[in-house]
Amino acid sequence: MTQPAPSGSPAARMSRGASWLARIAVFLGIACVGLGALGGALLYLAPMTILTRSLDLPPQVHAVYGTLRMGGADLPQGYTLTWSTRPGLRPWPGFGGTLRLEGSDTRLVGDLRLYPREIGIAAVSGRAGPGLAQLVPGAWRCGMTARVDEVTLLKAGGATRADGRVTLPAGTCAKGARDVELPEQNLIFSTEDNTAAGRLDAGGDRPLAYFQIDGAGRAILSILEAAADIYPALPKNGPLTLEYSF
Structure with missing residues (x-):
């Protein structure tokens, strides 16, 4: 039968030291989790005016309000961008919720995902009116309303x-x-080899342009010769390939 080490022996002191180290490690672990949760809560509830203070917002954003949990942004011509989110795991902690872009001729609703390993929009549907395009400098003035179906x-x-x-x-x-x-035009999105891709066509059977966006933020746009027949400002000696980073 094994006898316990005397209380003053080196073995006993080492045992007590290991026990205290284990307790300290557990305490530090709990403290780190608590601080992480507190930091996430502060970020989640902090006013958007504070979170965006050091950001260079686009000129189209007149004002931001609310919090990451529930807030919005005022855009020109009465358009508004609003969101509501909730904490979640995917698999890392983050936020997911609903995003809305609305105005007199526009109503788009979809999912918003803000996670360390996944960020963007999903299943956005609705209508985008001609006034929305005018928020982009240099845009053409059109009278058509686009239909958006499950864009991710x-x-x-x-x-x-x-x-x-x-x-x-x-x-x-x-x-x-x-x-x-x-003519009628369709912008069709897809995923090819872990890369976001898209095709613009006229009438469903006349390709005008292709694009790809990879995970490094590099975009490649290929404008075909047929596009110049519809858009006179484009060169007629296509295809024209443009590459840029964002």
């Missing part, structure tokens, strides 16, 4: 994902004093 754009780790479709009906657009008749 996500960055997941080193990969990107895309899905869904945007349909723009035929109509007239103006650039300066010039009017241009445009």
Whole structure:
């Protein structure tokens, strides 16, 4: 039968030391978890004006309000971007919720995902009116309303994902004093080899352009020669390939 070491022996002192080290480790672990939860709660409930104070927001954002949990942004011409989120695991802690972009001619609703390994929008659907395009400097003036169906754009780790479709009906657009008749166009998103991709076509069977966005933030846009028949400002010696980072 093994006898316990005397209380003053080196073995007993080492045992007590190991016990205290284990308790300290557990305490530090609990403290770290608590501080992490507290930090997440502070971030979740902090006013957006504080979180965005050091950010260079686009000029289209007139004001931000609320918190990451529930807030919004005021845009020109009465458009508003609002969100509501809740904490979640995917598998790391983060936030997921609902994103809305609304105005007199626009209503888009989808999922918002803000996780360490996944960030972006998913299943966005609704309508995007012609006034929304005017928020982009230099945009053509058009009278058509686009239909958005289940559009997903996500960055997941080193990969990107895309899905869904945007349909723009035929109509007239103006650039300066010039009017241009445009056919129906479709922007179809997909995922190819862990890379977000898209195809723009006219009438469903006439490709106009292709693009890809990879996980490193590099975008490649290929404009085909057929696009110049619809958009006179484009060069007629296509294809034209543009590459840029964002």
